[in-house]
Amino acid sequence: MEESNGNVKAIEMRDAFGQTLVELGRQYPKMVMLDADLHTSSKATMFKKAYPDRFIQVGIAEQNLFGISAGLALSGFIPFPSTFAVFASRRALDQIAISICFPNLNVKIPGSYVGLPTSRAGASHNCIEDIAVMRALPNMRVADPADAADLRAIMHAAIEVDGPVYFRIARLTMPSIFEDDHKFEWGKGVLLREGHDVTLFGTGIMTTFCLHAADILAEEGISAEVVHLASIKPIDRELIVESVARTGCAVTAENATINGGFGSAVTEVLAEEYPVPAHRIGVRDRWVDSGGIKELFTHHGMQPEDIAAAAKQVILAKNKVRI
Numbered sequence: 477m478e479e480s481n482g483n484v485k486a487i488e489m490r491d492a493f494g495q496t497l498v499e500l501g502r503q504y505p506k507m508v509m510l511d512a513d514l515h516t517s518s519k520a521t522m523f524k525k526a527y528p529d530r531f532i533q534v535g536i537a538e539q540n541l542f543g544i545s546a547g548l549a550l551s552g553f554i555p556f557p558s559t560f561a562v563f564a565s566r567r568a569l570d571q572i573a574i575s576i577c578f579p580n581l582n583v584k585i586p587g588s589y590v591g592l593p594t595s596r597a598g599a600s601h602n603c604i605e606d607i608a609v610m611r612a613l614p615n616m617r618v619a620d621p622a623d624a625a626d627l628r629a630i631m632h633a634a635i636e637v638d639g640p641v642y643f644r645i646a647r648l649t650m651p652s653i654f655e656d657d658h659k660f661e662w663g664k665g666v667l668l669r670e671g672h673d674v675t676l677f678g679t680g681i682m683t684t685f686c687l688h689a690a691d692i693l694a695e696e697g698i699s700a701e702v703v704h705l706a707s708i709k710p711i712d713r714e715l716i717v718e719s720v721a722r723t724g725c726a727v728t729a730e731n732a733t734i735n736g737g738f739g740s741a742v743t744e745v746l747a748e749e750y751p752v753p754a755h756r757i758g759v760r761d762r763w764v765d766s767g768g769i770k771e772l773f774t775h776h777g778m779q780p781e782d783i784a785a786a787a788k789q790v791i792l793a794k795n796k797v798r799i
Contacts, residue, residue: 496627539567539570561603572613588647591759607730608735621660625656626658664715674727674791675700679730708741726742
C-alpha cells in the first residue's frame with residue numbers, strides 16, 4: 477500500500493469500487509446491483525453481502541444484464557449493471573445503445589478490468605476500445621478515474637445525475653493524487669501542475685504517468701503543465717484551450733486505444749478551437765496480448781519516459797512553427 481497526499485491511503489481501484497457501492501446503497505434505497513457472474517472479481521460482492529435483496533445475479537448473459545437494467549430503470553430503480561468493460565463495450569453494445577441510451581434511461585455502467593493492467597487475461601479480456609465506443613453514444617457520460625478517491629467521487633456524481641453513465645475501473649492500485657473529500661464535476665478537469673513549455677493531458681491511471689513524466693522533463697529544464705481530465709464526455713473544452721494557450725503544444729495519455737478515445741476527444745477540441753502540435757500516447761491500432769503490466773506499458777510505449785519523449789517532440793514542432 478502506498479501513501480501520498482498526507483494520510484490518504486492508496487487502495488486497489490476495484491476495492492474502492494466495492495466500498496463505494498455499499499456507501500451509495502446506504503444512501504439510495506432504489507439502487508440495485510446486477511452482475512454477470514463476475515462479482516468476486518469486480519468486488520461487487522461487497523454490495524451483495526450488504527444488500528442481498530438488491531443484488532441480482534444474471535449470470536453470463538450480458539445482453540440480458542443490460543436489458544433487465546433498462547426495465548428496472550423504467551420502474552424507478554437506479555441499476556448498476558456490473559461486468560468487465562470488454563463485455564459491455566462489445567457483447568452488449570446494442571442493448572446499451574438502444575435500450576438504455578436511446579431512451580436516456582438512468583443506468584450507471586461500471587466497466588471493470590480496463591486497458592493494460594488486465595494483464596494476463598489476454599486479448600479477449602483486455603478492453604482498450606471502450607472509451608471510443610461509449611463516447612460515441614448519444615446521452616452517455618464517460619469518466620475515467622485517476623485514483624480511488626477520484627473513482628468514489630465519480631460514482632457519487634454518476635448516481636446524482638439523471639441518465640446513462642459509463643465509468644472505468646482499472647485492476648490496479650494507484651498512488652493517491654486526491655484527498656478523500658475530492659469532488660468530481662462533469663465537464664470539468666483539474667490542473668494538477670502548472671507549466672509553460674508543454675501540456676500533458678491525462679485521464680484515468682495515465683495521469684499519474686503524466687506527473688512522473690513532468691518530473692523527468694523538469695530534470696532537463698522543461699516545464700510541463702499536467703491536466704487531469706477524468707470527465708471525458710462531457711470534456712472540459714475551456715480548460716484544454718486555456719492550458720495550450722499557455723504552453724503551445726500538448727501530449728495526451730490514456731490507458732486505451734488512441735483511435736477515437738481520450739486523445740481523439742482532446743485533439744478534436746484543439747482542431748476546432750486552438751490548433752497546436754499534439755501527440756497521443758496510448759495503444760496504437762493493435763490488439764493487446766498477455767503479459768506483465770510493466771512489460772505491456774513498455775511494449776506499447778506508454779511509460780512516463782515515452783510521454784516525456786513525446787513532449788520533447790511536440791515542443792520541437794512548436795518551435796519550428798514559430799520560426
